Structure formats: C-alpha cells, structure tokens
Amino acid sequence: MQIPDISRTKSAELYEKAKTYFPGGVNSPVRAFKSVYGTPLFIEKGDGSHIWDADGNEFIDFCGSWGPLILGHNRASVREKVMEVMQKGMSFGAPTALENELAELILSNNKYIQKIRFVSSGTEAVMSAIRLARGYTKRDKILKFEGCYHGHTDALLVKAGSGLVTFGETSSAGVPKAFADETIVVALNDKDALLKAFDDFKDQIAAVIIEPIPANNGLLLQTPEYLNFLRDTCIQNGTMLIFDEVISGFRVGFEGAAAYYNIQPDIITYGKIIGGGLPVGAYGASAEVMDHISPVGSVYQAGTLSGNPVAMAAGIAQLTELLQPGFYEELHDKTAGFVKAIEAFVAERGYELKVFTIGSIFWFAFTGKETISSADDIDPQSMLKFKAMHRELINRGIYLGPSGYEVGFISAAHTTADLETTKTAIFDSLDIVFEK
Numbered sequence: 001m002q003i004p005d006i007s008r009t010k011s012a013e014l015y016e017k018a019k020t021y022f023p024g025g026v027n028s029p030v031r032a033f034k035s036v037y038g039t040p041l042f043i044e045k046g047d048g049s050h051i052w053d054a055d056g057n058e059f060i061d062f063c064g065s066w067g068p069l070i071l072g073h074n075r076a077s078v079r080e081k082v083m084e085v086m087q088k089g090m091s092f093g094a095p096t097a098l099e100n101e102l103a104e105l106i107l108s109n110n111k112y113i114q115k116i117r118f119v120s121s122g123t124e125a126v127m128s129a130i131r132l133a134r135g136y137t138k139r140d141k142i143l144k145f146e147g148c149y150h151g152h153t154d155a156l157l158v159k160a161g162s163g164l165v166t167f168g169e170t171s172s173a174g175v176p177k178a179f180a181d182e183t184i185v186v187a188l189n190d191k192d193a194l195l196k197a198f199d200d201f202k203d204q205i206a207a208v209i210i211e212p213i214p215a216n217n218g219l220l221l222q223t224p225e226y227l228n229f230l231r232d233t234c235i236q237n238g239t240m241l242i243f244d245e246v247i248s249g250f251r252v253g254f255e256g257a258a259a260y261y262n263i264q265p266d267i268i269t270y271g272k273i274i275g276g277g278l279p280v281g282a283y284g285a286s287a288e289v290m291d292h293i294s295p296v297g298s299v300y301q302a303g304t305l306s307g308n309p310v311a312m313a314a315g316i317a318q319l320t321e322l323l324q325p326g327f328y329e330e331l332h333d334k335t336a337g338f339v340k341a342i343e344a345f346v347a348e349r350g351y352e353l354k355v356f357t358i359g360s361i362f363w364f365a366f367t368g369k370e371t372i373s374s375a376d377d378i379d380p381q382s383m384l385k386f387k388a389m390h391r392e393l394i395n396r397g398i399y400l401g402p403s404g405y406e407v408g409f410i411s412a413a414h415t416t417a418d419l420e421t422t423k424t425a426i427f428d429s430l431d432i433v434f435e436k
C-alpha cells in the first residue's frame with residue numbers, strides 16, 4: 001500500500017538556506033539527495049540505531065554516518081570518554097599519551113601493521129600512503145581499479161577510459177592531466193588487464209591500491225583467489241600493495257579485510273570506525289616501511305590536528321568495545337539473518353533483486369546476476385528501482401544512504417525489533433517498486 005510522503009517542511013527550509021551558504025547546499029556531494037527522491041533530510045539527533053530529522057521524523061538508520069558508527073549513534077561509552085578528555089583541552093599540536101593508547105590498542109591486535117600514523121580523514125590517509133609508496137619504491141605510477149573510491153585526492157580522481165588498460169581520465173575538473181597520466185586504471189577481477197598493465201609499465205608502478213572489499217560503487221566482492229593473485233603479481237613486480245580499508249577496517253573484523261582474506265598488504269589505510277564518529281584516518285605498514293616517513297624518513301607528511309586528543313578518545317572508547325569477545329560474530333550473525341529473510345522474500349515473489357553482503361555490510365542490487373564483481377556489471381538503469389525503494393523506505397521510517405551505489409551498515413545498536421520493522425518496510429516497499 002502506497003503511504004503519504006513524510007513532511008520535509010523544515011528540512012526543505014534549511015536546505016534553501018544552506019544553498020546560499022554551501023555549493024549545492026551541502027559540505028559533501030552525496031548528501032544532496034541528487035540520486036533519490038526529495039530534498040535532503042537535515043538530521044537533528046541520533047541515538048542508538050535511530051535518527052531524527054528537523055521535522056521530527058524518526059528513522060532506523062542504516063547509513064551510520066557512512067560507516068563509522070559501528071556501535072550506533074551517541075554511544076554512551078564513546079560520548080563519556082570524549083567529554084572526559086575534552087575537560088582538559090581539545091588540541092595541543094604536541095604528543096599526548098592518548099595517541100600511544102590508541103596506537104597500542106590497534107597495533108597489539110593487528111598483525112598486519114607494525115607502525116601507524118594518525119591523520120584526520122580517509123582521503124588524507126590514502127594520499128599519504130600513496131606518497132609513501134612512491135617514496136619507498138622511487139617510482140611514480142600507481143594503479144587503481146574502476147569501481148573503487150579512495151577519497152578525493154587528485155591522483156585518484158580518475159576513471160578508466162576505453163580499453164583494457166588505460167591512463168586515468170580525470171573524473172573531476174581541476175585535476176591536471178599530468179597527474180591523471182600517472183594513474184593507470186583497470187577493471188576489478190580482470191587478471192589479463194592487470195598483467196597487461198604490469199607489462200606495459202614495467203618497473204614503473206609504485207603501488208596498486210584497492211579496496212579489498214570494494215564498497216563505494218555497490219559491493220563488488222572479489223574472490224580470495226583474485227586478491228591473492230593481485231598480491232603475488234605485486235610482489236613479482238616490486239610494486240607495493242595498498243589495501244584501502246577505510247570502510248572494511250574494523251568493520252569485517254578488528255583486523256579488517258587483511259585478516260578476512262589472510263593477505264598481507266604493504267600499506268593499509270583506515271578511517272571511519274577508527275575515529276568513532278570524529279575525524280580520524282590512519283595508515284600503517286611494517287616498521288621498516290613506516291620509517292620512511294618524516295621526521296625519520298624523507299617522505300613528508302604532517303597535520304595540525306593529527307592525533308588530537310578528542311578524536312583519539314573517541315577511537316579508544318569505540319575500539320575497546322569492538323575487542324570484546326563475540327562482538328563481530330554477533331554483528332555478522334544479525335546481518336546474515338536480516339539478509340537471508342529479505343532473500344527468501346525476494347525469491348518467493350520472484351523479484352529481480354540480490355542482496356550482497358559481507359560482515360555487517362549489505363547492498364541492494366536490482367539485478368538478475370548471481371555475482372557482481374566489477375563496475376561494468378552494474379546496469380545504471382537499475383538505480384531507478386533503488387530510487388523508488390528509497391522513497392518508500394524513507395516514508396516508512398527507514399533511512400538508507402541516498403544513492404543506490406552506496407552500501408548499508410548494520411550496527412551493534414540495531415535491535416531484533418528494528419530489523420523486524422525494517423524487513424516489513426522493505427517487503428512493502430518492494431511490492432510497490434515491482435508493482436505487485
């Protein structure tokens with residue numbers, strides 16, 4: 001049954017104002033709701049798995065600030081630790097014991113990195129990791145995959161041209177062609193393209209960067225076999241392998257995708273969950289590689305607010321909870337059960353929809369294909385169905401990220417009741433989307 005649209009009066013008013021202040025009314029593009037129905041919702045507060053907008057509408061939230069909130073909104077342990085630390089000041093631009101504490105928490109529970117550097121965003125982490133790889137290998141080119149996002153650093157705002165192996169074409173105005181020429185782009189899950197790239201650019205590729213769990217252009221799960229092939233090919237060519245774990249880090253397990261697939265990358269980047277909702281990124285590697293960073297090494301990287309105590313406090317509180325026995329098992333089981341129920345409904349109805357999932361990440365793909373492992377596998381037309389579903393779900397109090405290319409996240413705060421309510425809303429919405 002079609003239900004009326006929720007009120008967006010206050011959100012719409014705020015959006016009109018915001019457009020006079022910010023380009024497109026937002027401080028990050030996807031928030032503008034361009035790919036879905038209606039004006040963006042202005043969020044006023046969050047608690048656990050729920051958020052409330054400026055009109056007082058309540059939603060069960062599956063965006064979780066795009067991934068950081070694995071414990072849900074406004075988790076008491078995180079809030080209290082942040083407030084305690086804030087009593088003593090917010091930033092010193094000098095070392096603090098809190099940085100040691102968070103580093104210790106991470107490094108003593110992660111066998112894939114020996115040293116770490118904290119920065120303030122995922123973009124900064126990736127930008128620094130690329131510079132480190134270039135400085136370490138003394139090579140300039142990098143290779144990325146179509147369908148992976150690594151933040152808005154110039155070198156990575158490139159997309160594939162036509163052909164198996166291409167120099168990147170800039171995907172944003174303002175990125176010099178000369179920068180894009182240093183980035184090679186190939187399709188995911190395509191061994192031939194990768195080998196050809198290494199052939200075409202022998203001894204020139206400093207690093208291959210991949211989201212080992214690509215989750216920014218749908219959920220393009222790779223096979224362990226392909227990821228191992230990538231690892232081996234990099235070793236054979238003296239190229240560093242960078243796992244961009246800004247999403248997968250601390251999400252599919254405390255040690256992220258590296259442990260999930262048991263693959264040792266050369267550098268790993270983190271963000272999102274590591275900051276508990278405050279701006280933090282990080283990159284880590286072996287001590288030998290990390291010691292190429294200044295002040296000991298010759299690769300420069302710095303930051304006024306890097307490792308600031310407030311962000312460190314949030315990270316310490318959040319990661320401590322993730323280390324509790326059974327944390328991930330429970331979260332993953334909950335997600336698997338949720339996805340299974342949707343799959344059963346879809347199968348019974350015969351709808352063309354797949355729900356891809358890993359850990360506590362899920363993605364709705366309006367497709368008949370059994371697997372989707374590269375960007376080309378996605379039919380852009382299928383996004384119209386997502387748009388229709390998003391509208392129905394918002395009206396039923398379920399908040400998904402406002403784009404069909406974005407994944408959803410389940411947090412420890414989602415209750416059985418939340419997931420039951422959400423399933424019912426999804427079933428009703430799908431019946432409307434597929435016009436039953």
Ligand code: PMP
Pocket residue numbers: 066121122123124126149150151152211216244245246247271272281
């Ligand atoms: N890498 C990946 C894999 C990401 O998902 C993102 C952000 N979604 C980034 C890098 C950039 O992180 P940030 O938005 O914190 O700069």
